Amino acid sequence: MLNSEKRSLLRFLVIYLTSTLLLFTLASGIFFLFTKHHLLDTQRDTLRYESEIIKSKLRVLHQSNTIPLLYPKHDMIDSMIFDKDKHYIFGTLAKTSWEESQSHPNRLYYMAKVEPYYLGAGYVLTSQMIDYDVITDLKKNIFLFMLGAGIFFSILAYYLGHLFIAPMRDSIKQMNHFIQDTTHELNTPISTILTNIELIETFGKHEANHLELKRIEIASKTLSRIYDDLTYLNLNHQYHRNIITLNMSTFVEERILYFTGMIEAKNLTIRTDIEENIIRQIDKNDAMRLVDNLISNAIKYNKHHGVLEITLTKMSLIVKDTGIGIDEKDLAVILHRFKRANKSEGGFGIGLDIVNQVIQSYGYILKIKSKIDKGTEVEIKWKK
Amino acid sequence: MEKIIIWILLGFSLGFAETHLLLNPSLENDCLQCHQNQQIPSNLIYKRYLMQYSTEKAIEKAMFNYLTHPLISNSIMPPQFFLKFPMKEKSMVADEVLKVNIKAYIKHFDVKQYLRIQK
Numbered sequence: 001m002l003n004s005e006k007r008s009l010l011r012f013l014v015i016y017l018t019s020t021l022l023l024f025t026l027a028s029g030i031f032f033l034f035t036k037h038h039l040l041d042t043q044r045d046t047l048r049y050e051s052e053i054i055k056s057k058l059r060v061l062h063q064s065n066t067i068p069l070l071y072p073k074h075d076m077i078d079s080m081i082f083d084k085d086k087h088y089i090f091g092t093l094a095k096t097s098w099e100e101s102q103s104h105p106n107r108l109y110y111m112a113k114v115e116p117y118y119l120g121a122g123y124v125l126t127s128q129m130i131d132y133d134v135i136t137d138l139k140k141n142i143f144l145f146m147l148g149a150g151i152f153f154s155i156l157a158y159y160l161g162h163l164f165i166a167p168m169r170d171s172i173k174q175m176n177h178f179i180q181d182t183t184h185e186l187n188t189p190i191s192t193i194l195t196n197i198e199l200i201e202t203f204g205k206h207e208a209n210h211l212e213l214k215r216i217e218i219a220s221k222t223l224s225r226i227y228d229d230l231t232y233l234n235l236n237h238q239y240h241r242n243i244i245t246l247n248m249s250t251f252v253e254e255r256i257l258y259f260t261g262m263i264e265a266k267n268l269t270i271r272t273d274i275e276e277n278i279i280r281q282i283d284k285n286d287a288m289r290l291v292d293n294l295i296s297n298a299i300k301y302n303k304h305h306g307v308l309e310i311t312l313t314k315m316s317l318i319v320k321d322t323g324i325g326i327d328e329k330d331l332a333v334i335l336h337r338f339k340r341a342n343k344s345e346g347g348f349g350i351g352l353d354i355v356n357q358v359i360q361s362y363g364y365i366l367k368i369k370s371k372i373d374k375g376t377e378v379e380i381k382w383k384k
Numbered sequence: 385m386e387k388i389i390i391w392i393l394l395g396f397s398l399g400f401a402e403t404h405l406l407l408n409p410s411l412e413n414d415c416l417q418c419h420q421n422q423q424i425p426s427n428l429i430y431k432r433y434l435m436q437y438s439t440e441k442a443i444e445k446a447m448f449n450y451l452t453h454p455l456i457s458n459s460i461m462p463p464q465f466f467l468k469f470p471m472k473e474k475s476m477v478a479d480e481v482l483k484v485n486i487k488a489y490i491k492h493f494d495v496k497q498y499l500r501i502q503k
Contacts, residue, residue, distance in 0.1 A: 061499075062431060062434075062495075068498050068500040069498045069500065070500055070502040071499050071500065071501050073502045073503075083438045083439045084439055085438075085439045089496060090499045092501055116435045117434065117436070117438035119434065119495050120435075120438045120495070121438070122438045
């Protein structure tokens with residue numbers, strides 16, 4: 001799966017699962033509150049029923065002439081009677097004020113009016129501890145439901161995501177096949193052109209058409225580099241690296257020489273500060289992709305008569321130009337494939353993507369500083 | 385044997401003291417004596433007050449009103465009650481004494497003291 005496919009799938013999963021989770025949380029929250037109130041109402045109904053029993057027993061006690069008067073008691077439910085001015089008369093709980101008698105947060109209360117005032121009672125207050133077991137069970141059931149729904153919707157989202165990105169995957173496959181075929185067809189003519197240019201230069205038959213020949217050489221080298229890049233991208237991660245001890249100092253100088261034609265064509269001033277014998281363990285083709293893409297970009301996006309600075313030290317390789325620069329908002333996405341900050345020059349937008357892939361393979365660090373109309377500085381730090 | 389008889393006599397006398405000696409003498413002389421002679425059910429009257437007015441203050445007020453203005457319309461008892469029992473004459477006792485007697489009456493018949501939690 002390509003990175004872009006993974007990103008799309010991930011975004012879809014995040015949006016789909018987050019919205020589903022929010023919806024279910026909201027629905028479960030409402031359901032929980034509704035059911036909790038219903039459960040508490042059921043418990044309150046028990047209190048109401050008990051208060052009716054107490055009222056009828058108060059009537060019996062009021063009419064009784066026996067002593068003592070036995071006040072009814074329930075194992076689970078406490079009760080108190082208050083006169084019509086809400087002064088405590090009697091109860092299964094100790095004497096207390098009207099307000100204090102209803103202030104326990106873990107108890108349920110039910111107040112019933114008594115009329116006529118049997119034993120002087122204006123109110124019967126019944127109370128019991130809230131049965132939290134049923135509420136805990138409710139929470140447990142909702143949690144299990146959410147867990148089940150979460151698993152189900154995650155699986156569903158995964159399959160839906162794959163279903164949705166299938167057309168995109170097919171398009172990318174088709175495009176890759178097209179590029180693969182095109183690059184394959186380009187290889188032979190480019191090689192032929194470059195070989196023949198070398199032959200003409202070797203046998204000295206180019207004096208009359210030196211300038212035109214130089215232009216053909218530059219164009220052919222550009223094509224050749226594009227071909228190399230496209231081939232690398234087509235191979236993706238199946239590319240086999242042959243790590244060697246490479247003298248980067250010599251190598252960078254060779255690559256500058258390779259681009260001499262392009263540099264001259266744009267009348268650039270080249271300034272180099274290359275320390276001698278900088279050695280790196282790297283695949284030669286990777287080093288070429290790295291250096292070539294950076295130099296090629298610095299030439300391509302530079303101004304005519306601009307300056308190209310290349311610095312190589314034990315710590316880093318810096319390629320700096322005085323070109324059009326990159327907007328700050330584009331810097332974050334400039335490494336993405338097919339992303340081009342400026343479309344005034346040719347290209348596919350794959351150069352920095354390849355550079356990024358190579359530096360990630362070797363654990364290097366890429367830093368880009370740029371200012372519009374001032375230029376761009378690309379630094380590759382060899383070590384973290 | 386003598387000791388047993390002494391203890392029994394002591395028990396009886398304490399029991400008698402509990403029911404009679406604790407009474408306010410003024411209440412006894414001014415109210416209950418006459419009630420007992422005429423066999424007026426004081427306990428029943430108090431319960432009717434309690435069922436009608438609930439609070440001590442309201443009962444005190446209603447009783448005072450009746451005792452100072454003894455009319456059938458001011459009485460807590462139904463009119464039929466006065467077919468059997470004579471209408472009380474207006475109290476000649478001073479208001480302050482009357483109020484004290486009413487409080488003592490309520491305290492004496494208060495049901496709270498007889499309430500116990502069922503086991």
